[in-house]
Amino acid sequence: xxxxxxxxxxxxxxxxxxxxxxxxxxxxxxxxxxxxxxxxxxxxxxxxxxxxxxxxxxxxxxxxxxxxxxxxxxxxxxxxxxxxxxxxxxxxxxxxxxxxxxxxxxxxxxxxxxxxxxxxxxxxxxxxxxxxxxxxxxxxx
Numbered sequence: 001x002x003x004x005x006x007x008x009x010x011x012x013x014x015x016x017x018x019x020x021x022x023x024x025x026x027x028x029x030x031x032x033x034x035x036x037x038x039x040x041x042x043x044x045x046x047x048x049x050x051x052x053x054x055x056x057x058x059x060x061x062x063x064x065x066x067x068x069x070x071x072x073x074x075x076x077x078x079x080x081x082x083x084x085x086x087x088x089x090x091x092x093x094x095x096x097x098x099x100x101x102x103x104x105x106x107x108x109x110x111x112x113x114x115x116x117x118x119x120x121x122x123x124x125x126x127x128x129x130x131x132x133x134x135x136x137x138x139x140x141x
Contacts, residue, residue, distance in 0.1 A: 014081040017088030019101045022047040025061040027054050034067060041072045044080035 002009045024046035031039060031048045042048075046064050049057060064070070089101035 014078050015085070016044070016081055017085055018092055019089040020084040021087040023062060024064050025049050025054065025057060026064050026067050027051045030064075030067050038067075038072050041077055041080070042067050042070070044077065044084060045070060 001011075026042065026046045026048055028048055028050050031042060034042060046067070047061070054063070070076075092099060092101045094100075
């Protein structure tokens with residue numbers, strides 16, 4: 001912590017980046033079967049796919065068959081934040097249509113935005129998943 005002009009400045013060493021990729025998925029029904037306190041932590045480990053869409057992505061992502069057996073501790077949370085940072089976007093730029101962010105992932109996975117973006121005067125955003133590789137581009141339009 002630093003103090004400048006009477007204000008305390010804190011650095012979050014475990015921030016969750018704007019965009020990152022996933023290697024694992026769970027289905028919506030698996031997600032909804034967890035306690036609400038575990039759901040947000042699960043989304044740091046795996047993307048949530050609609051049950052009817054899961055088969056379509058089964059070859060690209062590894063399915064977590066029982067998310068209730070995962071570790072949901074503070075240490076696991078901190079490690080998951082660091083893991084997401086490793087697959088985060090290398091840069092970020094926006095325009096009136098949304099944003100683009102080249103991915104720095106070194107292996108294939110699926111990218112998602114950590115936060116939907118709505119700009120004043122722009123139509124409601126619709127997210128899209130895109131397969132990632134070294135030159136992957138995430139988009140939110």
